[in-house]
Amino acid sequence: MTSLSRLSPPFAPGTVWLVGAGPGDPGLLTIHAMNALAAADVIVYDALVDPAVLSFAREGAVLEFAGKRGGKPSAVQRDICERLIELACDGKRVLRLKGGDPFIFGRGGEEALALSDAGVAFRIIPGVSSGLAALAIHGVPATMRRTNHAVILATGHAAPDAQIEWTSLARTGAPIVLYMAVSSLPSIVEGLLAGGLAGDTPAIAVHGATTGKESIVEGTLEVLPRLAEEGLIRSPAIVAIGAIAAFRSAIVNHLLEFGSEAAQ
Template sequence: MTPSSFLPVFEPGTVWLVGAGPGDPGLLTLTAVHAIGQADVILHDALIDPRILTYARPGAILENAGKRGHRPSPKQSEISDMLVDHARQGRRVLRLKGGDPFVFGRGYEEALALAKAGIGFRIVPGVSSGLATLALHGIPATSRDSNHAVILATGHLAEDKTVDWATLARTGQPLVLYMAVANLTPITTALQAGGLAADTPAIAVHRATTGAEEVITTTLAALPGLAAAGRIHSPAVIAIGAIAPLRAAIAPYLAGVGEAVR
């Protein structure tokens, strides 16, 4: 059986919302590679590894539609309009997003805009950057000896939204934070107000699967200072709680990780 025998047809005039995983091209799904090679237009996030775009076919239109904090970038409504406009011109349109498009990726917003415009679309899940980053570095999201639940939370919210961090702290479950570097001071303050001890174990992995990735083992209270000192950079995944120390027992035998550990 060849991949072409089971991969879906990318029809002209449709949009595929595709997850590109945490960055390493080796973590793309077969369907994602197929889609990239078939697309007429690829609207990609700013953090997509450039190696992934080499799978695009010659002549494909590549447009950076990434949203970066505090930098000029297209509004979400503009990105959705671009998807609709390209599809109405009969193109195969690929929206390529880091991680999974439906995990803090605004994929549902884009799917909703396409549905309202009457544009057919397909969702291609990707490896979630948060969970994959932890796994790659020997940090289990769950372990039978430490936790039976885990909370995924974003530190970057729409202007009219809030997260009740104190309530999350009181659950006693480990937290995995996405896009939180810029807001670590209010987040960690609220978590401590909710009952998490200042010395709660924490681990941060920034720039995962790139040559600049680093792992920083620390504590809850120390996170803001490390970010302010430039020790933790965005993009980063941060784990707080019982899962954070579990890496130490297996790290010396973990293959395929080239980070500098601090």
């Protein structure tokens, strides 16, 4: 039998691996991610990396928390980049571990640029995107031939110098999958309604996908702010709006739920 470690490239000292940890359940880690956990000297991880994933770190590895959570004290991105460079220059095997995929709202691109500018060699290991996995495991396809041939991935928190045109996104008619949007749902929903999206457009929110804290809420676009205000939609959550969100109801009676039992 082929050893799984032989399927990954060597993790050389003085290099950084930017790795996606997936949505939470360790079973959704890639082989490359598992091998990186087994080899890294230092693991710099985000708030959305599940503790079960970190349990696969090799004995003696140093774990450094560098998480960002809305409304709470968070690590500054510049400091994180500088820390990665410092550790690599010290000859460490540095694993930068991010929830989901590092290049989908994970600031992996910013860290890649910083490492490149500093002359530090790095490798990028994609992960299972939380936005798509949270839906798929509960029977919500990102695309369906009879409903949509495109899907929009959007963050609820734009950069300080950027603005998201929710009215324009609504006019595309494509389903919208929201990351980090719970606190911004009132303004997002207002913009989508102003763009012509119907208030009864199906919507679904998945909190803590694939973890023991998982919960699901199904509703419509217009009730999303109220559901969030009442605490029924909690952060971190993935929110999908559009025809695809109604698909789960057609198959749920025969769908084997992933991991913990989902709240109905």
